[in-house]
Amino acid sequence: MSVTRHKIIFVGDAGVGKTTIIGRIMDNPFNEVYEPSIGVDFMSKNIKFRGQNVKLQMWDTAGQEKYKGLIPSYVRNSSIVFVVYDISVKSSFDNIPKWINFIKTIENTTLVLCGNKLDLTDRQVTKEEGEALAQKEGISFFEVSAKTDENIKNMFYNVVSELPTFSENNPNKENLIKELMQENGVENVQGGIQPNGQS
Ligand code: GTP
Numbered sequence: 001m002s003v004t005r006h007k008i009i010f011v012g013d014a015g016v017g018k019t020t021i022i023g024r025i026m027d028n029p030f031n032e033v034y035e036p037s038i039g040v041d042f043m044s045k046n047i048k049f050r051g052q053n054v055k056l057q058m059w060d061t062a063g064q065e066k067y068k069g070l071i072p073s074y075v076r077n078s079s080i081v082f083v084v085y086d087i088s089v090k091s092s093f094d095n096i097p098k099w100i101n102f103i104k105t106i107e108n109t110t111l112v113l114c115g116n117k118l119d120l121t122d123r124q125v126t127k128e129e130g131e132a133l134a135q136k137e138g139i140s141f142f143e144v145s146a147k148t149d150e151n152i153k154n155m156f157y158n159v160v161s162e163l164p165t166f167s168e169n170n171p172n173k174e175n176l177i178k179e180l181m182q183e184n185g186v187e188n189v190q191g192g193i194q195p196n197g198q199s
Helices: 017-023 065-075 090-094 096-106 127-137 152-160 173-183
Strands: 003-012 040-049 052-061 079-084 109-114 141-143
Touching: 003 017, 003 065, 003 096, 017 040, 017 052, 017 079, 017 109, 017 152, 040 065, 040 173, 052 065, 065 096, 079 090, 079 096, 079 152, 090 096, 090 127, 096 109, 096 127, 109 127, 109 152, 127 141, 141 152, 152 173
Parallel strands: 003 052, 003 079, 079 109, 109 141
Antiparallel strands: 040 052
């Protein structure tokens, strides 16, 4: 059985929830305790597609400024970069353009904007602000909660379905996402805005 590999990177300010999002994608329980990441870590997730295994390497970068210099070598040759902010921390959203420009100087990769902590009620960034920024940048946008798991799997399969490994010869994205979720035992839940503004 052949194995294809892809690199998926998570960047964004410290504490926005990158480690927790990756944990949820890996089906781990929510961890309330904040343990700041040190440097860069990775986890491997195998996705089944028509009987084949596709290996997705998920790289979790540390948000603290002192580790930023480590990021470029990981972003090179990546397939997808999730740029994450916390909807309850305005500064983490204000820093998004800097993160996006930083990534763009390194690699021409697929960027995805992700607003995390949707479960919190003290929102400082509206959904419309997130949408507007994503539209300006021409990238996809999702709001999720790594705590409640809301929209995490939908975001993940929506985004990975765009990888040529899956999308080549499969022009119907909706069907492809459904197929991927079914084959990997995930229930389909909706949410997310595509670069063309369609939900
Ligand atoms: P660095 O490693 O420092 O860059 O942080 P990070 O972006 O990896 O954040 P991490 O996943 O460690 O989460 C930081 C804190 O936010 C932890 O206490 C998590 O439990 C909490 N957290 C993460 N996601 C959510 C969420 O969706 N909702 C809520 N309420 N808390 C969350």
